[in-house]
Amino acid sequence: MTIRRLSLPAHISSSLHGFAYIENHAIGAWEDVAVSIQELCAALVQQLEAPADTADKPYMTRELIAMAVETIEMVGSALMRYRNPEHRQFHFATNEELTSIFTRLAQNVSAEEGLGFVRLPHPRVDDPETKAAFDQLGARAQLLLGELARYWLAAIHGFRWFRHYPACLAWDEPPLVDTSDNPQLRTVRTTIKEQLPHLLEIIVHPDGRTFEYEPLEPTAGRIAAEITRVTIQILYMISANQLLEPKSTDASYRLPKIFPVLVQGLSAEHREALQRSGEYFLVS
Amino acid sequence: MSHEFSHPTPTQAREDWLLRTLLLEHLLTHVELRRAFVLFLAHRATASVDQRTTARHLDATCHAWTLSDNLLSIYETLAGKVNITQESQRQAIQSRIGGRTTTPKIRFYKSIWLYQQLSRLPDEVFERAHVDRPRAELILNGLIQRSCATLQDHYSTIAAYHRKYREIAAAYKHGRAVFPLHLTLQTISDTGESELNTQIERSVISVFHRKPDGSETVIEFTPDDESEKDLREVLRIAGEQLPRLRGYVGSVRRSLHSYIGWLESGQPPGIGPGPTFSFFAEPYSSEEEALMQKLRSTSTP
Numbered sequence: 001m002t003i004r005r006l007s008l009p010a011h012i013s014s015s016l017h018g019f020a021y022i023e024n025h026a027i028g029a030w031e032d033v034a035v036s037i038q039e040l041c042a043a044l045v046q047q048l049e050a051p052a053d054t055a056d057k058p059y060m061t062r063e064l065i066a067m068a069v070e071t072i073e074m075v076g077s078a079l080m081r082y083r084n085p086e087h088r089q090f091h092f093a094t095n096e097e098l099t100s101i102f103t104r105l106a107q108n109v110s111a112e113e114g115l116g117f118v119r120l121p122h123p124r125v126d127d128p129e130t131k132a133a134f135d136q137l138g139a140r141a142q143l144l145l146g147e148l149a150r151y152w153l154a155a156i157h158g159f160r161w162f163r164h165y166p167a168c169l170a171w172d173e174p175p176l177v178d179t180s181d182n183p184q185l186r187t188v189r190t191t192i193k194e195q196l197p198h199l200l201e202i203i204v205h206p207d208g209r210t211f212e213y214e215p216l217e218p219t220a221g222r223i224a225a226e227i228t229r230v231t232i233q234i235l236y237m238i239s240a241n242q243l244l245e246p247k248s249t250d251a252s253y254r255l256p257k258i259f260p261v262l263v264q265g266l267s268a269e270h271r272e273a274l275q276r277s278g279e280y281f282l283v284s
Numbered sequence: 285m286s287h288e289f290s291h292p293t294p295t296q297a298r299e300d301w302l303l304r305t306l307l308l309e310h311l312l313t314h315v316e317l318r319r320a321f322v323l324f325l326a327h328r329a330t331a332s333v334d335q336r337t338t339a340r341h342l343d344a345t346c347h348a349w350t351l352s353d354n355l356l357s358i359y360e361t362l363a364g365k366v367n368i369t370q371e372s373q374r375q376a377i378q379s380r381i382g383g384r385t386t387t388p389k390i391r392f393y394k395s396i397w398l399y400q401q402l403s404r405l406p407d408e409v410f411e412r413a414h415v416d417r418p419r420a421e422l423i424l425n426g427l428i429q430r431s432c433a434t435l436q437d438h439y440s441t442i443a444a445y446h447r448k449y450r451e452i453a454a455a456y457k458h459g460r461a462v463f464p465l466h467l468t469l470q471t472i473s474d475t476g477e478s479e480l481n482t483q484i485e486r487s488v489i490s491v492f493h494r495k496p497d498g499s500e501t502v503i504e505f506t507p508d509d510e511s512e513k514d515l516r517e518v519l520r521i522a523g524e525q526l527p528r529l530r531g532y533v534g535s536v537r538r539s540l541h542s543y544i545g546w547l548e549s550g551q552p553p554g555i556g557p558g559p560t561f562s563f564f565a566e567p568y569s570s571e572e573e574a575l576m577q578k579l580r581s582t583s584t585p
Binding site: 007028073167 | 295298299302303306307308310311314315317318320321328336339340342343350353354357368369370371372374375377378448449452454455456457458459460461462463464465467468469477478479480482484486491492494498499500501502503504505506507508510511514
């Protein structure tokens, strides 16, 4: 049977928050999801970079943007859980909850919050260089979370349009609808025509007698793919660092992991300090 | 007997009819591209034989759900009295279809876009085509009824897919809240109470659906022959309907351009060009084909 529904009895539904192993399973499952997202992302990038059929490229670009938005929403859901232990990881965050979280994050996220979110504890060693390196990690986490929030806020409207009702006009169609000869409009159209060779596409959203022009940059797909890559590494960190095995003899299971996206920009000396501390596992 | 028909002004025709037509045309283009993408995902899933198979089937199923969502929106646009020239109305369709917990019912009977114009054609249209009006109206009504029945049937299939996979697709779209878990309930023999068993199972995907009353339902998706058949049916209907709808809307656009030109010329004597109609009522009898041909040939200026 393709779809099976299991209604949980009231006494289980009401105590589901106590099922830590389900929560851990859910977080552990992110690794599987992350791999599948990366695979699909790579397949889309390959299609985008294929030399043929330019008609598909705007569509593929928007699918990549959509994928980035959906992946960032995993981070949003994880943030919900981080801030509110009552929120279960196996429930997705609503649009309203995500808007609230990302609006706040876009304006204000501390280094401390960023590091706590990816479950990285402060170093115990009393080494100034390790502490300095750790502060750099905090600054980087702060930057990344803010960037992801801003990307989501900027992309979400277009994402919903693309997924649910992708109706629009082509860039040269508004004059067919509105024939009034307005000098301002003529200037706008001339500018758009000049921009067009540098863009993948310009679509127009009409609203009565108003036309909103939306350009699609040729780099938008690659940027989205990069955003997805960064977001996945953050998710890997949360997943790995929540499910540590303190007694394991394998350092990669025992120690909190730091993924490349967080150490990017750190000097070689700072990386060595973190490695030398014996408190973190730097994933290559 | 002449039928009353009030021509719009050129501005009204442009800002309403032409704008709707252009919007619908681009919507159809995007949805055709989406169909091609779902086809790509479906092939990818079918060809998969490793541990990624379930995930790939999930990708295909959930994107097919989005395709079904788009198709329902197209049908809603055609059948409903929605002014899609307004951004707020286009967004309202989004929440009407995708945002509800139940799939809305749509009736196509006679309300499909522009079909109602057929009952208001001036006598001269039929005179120019050398057809008997009462007989032509009988045939046209038959074509409309059959078209509506076809669209209704396709709509029902798409709506069924939309309902069936809604929770899975919602969890997938909203931050991939999907998990390779198999959950079962077991009765404790001493107390008679149920306890929950969970195990990791990579051949299935589970999502947790919490209702407003706090109760939880776990919905487990197993890619199998049934899910593949369901997906293929959506692709088949989309593959059949989208090109026809594109052809239909394209012909309306071309006719509208001619019609607006006629309006702007001050409605010169004689009948202006009318819209050409497309139906979804195959197979057609020879009499029906002949009538459609005659009406189409008189529609071009």
